[in-house]
Amino acid sequence: MIRIEGLDHRIGTAPILHDITTTLPQGRLTALIGPNGAGKSTLLRLVGRLEPIRRGRITVDGLDVAATPTDRLARQMAILGQQTAIASRLRVEQLVAFGRWPHHKGRAGPRDRAITARALAAFDLTPLAHRFLDELSGGQAQRAHIAMAFAQDTPWLLLDEPLNNLDMAHARALMTRLRDLVDAQGRSVAMVVHEVNYAAAWADHVIAMKQGRILAEGPPDRVLTEQVLSALYDTPVAVGRHLDRPLVLHHA
Numbered sequence: 001m002i003r004i005e006g007l008d009h010r011i012g013t014a015p016i017l018h019d020i021t022t023t024l025p026q027g028r029l030t031a032l033i034g035p036n037g038a039g040k041s042t043l044l045r046l047v048g049r050l051e052p053i054r055r056g057r058i059t060v061d062g063l064d065v066a067a068t069p070t071d072r073l074a075r076q077m078a079i080l081g082q083q084t085a086i087a088s089r090l091r092v093e094q095l096v097a098f099g100r101w102p103h104h105k106g107r108a109g110p111r112d113r114a115i116t117a118r119a120l121a122a123f124d125l126t127p128l129a130h131r132f133l134d135e136l137s138g139g140q141a142q143r144a145h146i147a148m149a150f151a152q153d154t155p156w157l158l159l160d161e162p163l164n165n166l167d168m169a170h171a172r173a174l175m176t177r178l179r180d181l182v183d184a185q186g187r188s189v190a191m192v193v194h195e196v197n198y199a200a201a202w203a204d205h206v207i208a209m210k211q212g213r214i215l216a217e218g219p220p221d222r223v224l225t226e227q228v229l230s231a232l233y234d235t236p237v238a239v240g241r242h243l244d245r246p247l248v249l250h251h252a
């Protein structure tokens with residue numbers, strides 16, 4: 001599990017996260033939801049050590065994020081940040097192969113090449129493997145970055161808005177794949193998602209954040225209610241049911 005205790009974060013003098021204490025359960029798919037600026041990405045970045053922790057403590061399966069060597073941490077969790085601009089004169093296959101670096105440290109073997117090929121195929125990227133990143137559409141580039149995180153082959157996968165730019169078929173394919181990682185392989189996923197119906201349909205656990213605090217957390221049935229969502233987003237929300245899960249109506 002990921003344990004977060006007493007986490008405070010400021011950027012400059014601006015307080016961003018206030019005394020966050022929570023647990024992301026192991027072997028589950030956790031969705032982080034909340035309005036723009038709530039602190040979801042900041043929280044994920046602190047867990048993934050893309051930002052230094054100033055106050056509080058985070059452990060991933062018992063490893064202290066602040067103190068664990070990078071290569072050890074990179075074998076425990078892969079993180080896909082929101083800014084995915086990477087040197088564009090890189091080919092798709094090279095980007096995805098980078099995911100194997102924490103395992104082979106520069107000496108890729110047959111297993112690394114097989115996992116890279118599998119990640120390319122899993123995200124419909126095999127025909128694009130030799131394209132440069134700046135020759136891809138937004139959704140194709142997003143899939144290439146997700147495939148790199150998959151190729152890292154870690155117990156934890158942290159994804160910041162992975163559904164960005166994906167059409168409905170690719171979004172659903174990604175969610176199916178994430179569920180399979182959790183259900184069939186016992187991995188753990190934490191993802192920031194804006195469209196709450198993806199959390200409703202696919203998540204086991206939801207953490208709802210607002211203004212740097214956790215407003216509600218628990219299973220979708222408990223968090224994705226009219227009362228919580230209306231307060232979370234300051235907008236009227238209706239919640240129905242579909243396939244025995246919440247269905248959130250907010251677009252009209």
Ligand SMILES: Nc1ncnc2c1ncn2[C@@H]1O[C@H](COP(=O)(O)OP(=O)(O)OP(=O)(O)O)[C@@H](O)[C@H]1O
Pocket residue numbers: 011014016034035036037038039040041042043
């Ligand atoms: N580099 C920065 N300098 C100053 N403030 C920042 C910086 N990065 C983020 N913030 C602020 O921190 C707060 C939390 O931002 P964060 O990106 O974590 O929110 P979020 O919930 O992921 O939002 P979104 O849904 O819009 O992506 C926001 O108020 C944002 O303006």
